[in-house]
Amino acid sequence: MQPQRAELYFQQGSSDKVYHLQLEGGQDQWSVQAQWGRRGSALQSDVKVSGTSYEQAKRVYDRILREKTGKGYQIAQARANGNEAIAVGLPATKEQSGHTPELLTPIEEPEALLLAQHAAWWFQQKVDGRRLAVQKSERKYSGINKLGQIIPIDARLAESLDRVQAQGFLADGEITDSRFYIWDLLSVNDTDLRIQPYEIRYVHLTKHFPGVSDVLRVCETAMTTKAKRDFVKKMHDANAEGFVCKNRNAAYAGGRAGQHFKCKFVATASFIVGPKPEGRRRPPLHRRVSLGRQLASFHGHRRSARPISARSRSWKCVTSTVTPDPKENSSRLNTSVKCAMTLPSPIAASAS
Structure with a gap:
């Protein structure tokens, strides 16, 4: 268990953005924080998760890192407890290797x-x-x-x-x-x-x-x-x-x-729940997301989100934050909801 940090950047056309990510803490109080924005400007910041175990925080850290590199961000620097982490680059020209990976x-x-x-x-x-x-x-x-x-x-x-x-x-x-x-x-x-x-x-x-x-x-x-x-x-x-x-x-x-x-064992997903835009009959705050073979519906309003159980699986809302939408007036809010679906272990059940 060791602190980690990564510095990423994205450059394309007139876009020049940076994204900083940190995994910090000790004992069972670990957190993941992020700062992002245009290079040279004041950066926005957010605490992605806090006060949790190292394993949970590490999953959040790794997931965000994969999401950002998948969107075209490149790793400028990554460190694990002061030592640089192993980096794997993005394809420079999308050249095919001729090898087709086997997928599970x-x-x-x-x-x-x-x-x-x-x-x-x-x-x-x-x-x-x-x-x-x-x-x-x-x-x-x-x-x-x-x-x-x-x-x-x-x-x-x-x-x-x-x-x-x-x-x-x-x-x-x-x-x-x-x-x-x-x-x-x-x-x-x-x-x-x-x-x-x-x-x-x-x-x-x-x-x-x-x-x-x-x-x-x-x-x-x-x-x-x-x-x-x-x-x-x-x-x-x-x-x-x-x-x-x-x-x-x-x-x-x-x-x-x-x-x-x-x-x-655990499937995770992030959902953006917002207000009903004018001119739409069905509000976008009703999301239907497929995880494995299960479907779960999430309903919400301006300041909260309520998870609904997916068949026999239990859904638990881990964190939720409400922030103003800069593209809309201040009365409209976006709610970011992070949820996890826990899958009970038959082995654990039989052992108890």
Whole structure:
């Protein structure tokens, strides 16, 4: 648990904006703060979350960072406890790599736990980071994002990858601010492993990557029924984002092939609830948002928002702020509502 901060910027045409983000605190009192605006002008500020656990604050920090970089912001500087965090750049020209990342299919936890009984399925942690594949060719490294676009990678990550005893490789995983978690090895030393079942690719992965560097981590994998159930409980206790179900017999397939699954313990979303604009019959303060397979409706008025339960799932309003809309007169207000959908654990329920 350590403080973090990031400085981002966005430049396009006449637009020149900055965005500063900080994760600060100690013990169980952590907060995330942000400042933004045009470069050189007085910045607006907001407390995104405060007085919460490190795990919750870190999720908010990482989510905001992903949202901003996804909108075109670039990281000018990022630090973790005084040390610069590993940075992954945006695609300079949106050049396609020729590699199509394999995407996970979301499922509910009860469905995922049924797979724990079958030897064909392995469980891994769902890392809360950014998708990244790294290719080494002719002693040079290039990153590949989840869209298959080529992106630059941090020099310190490349330095750690230099310790891998292989002339070339294509490794797939997820990167956080301090580590690259690797779960698949698709090629090594000019040998294409994608036609091999996942269990064979995983053997090659553990052969080439474990213990190479603290920056590189092979994803922990639970293989037996007991290990998988214990693993899920461990992820719950650690307040992890969720877990992944891998079919050990599946060859690699790009896109959302439906052969590997992800299960998230908590789904989060942000909603903007505002007043009814003139000339509209249906007010925009009625939002309908899909999370997984559930639908939830949110109703509100000028100064509050009331979450309505989504079927059997419970929705909890975490924070809400009311700020004047600068584009409207002072009597019109926008309400920002941040909510979380908690998914009860069948394991936790059976253990109690």
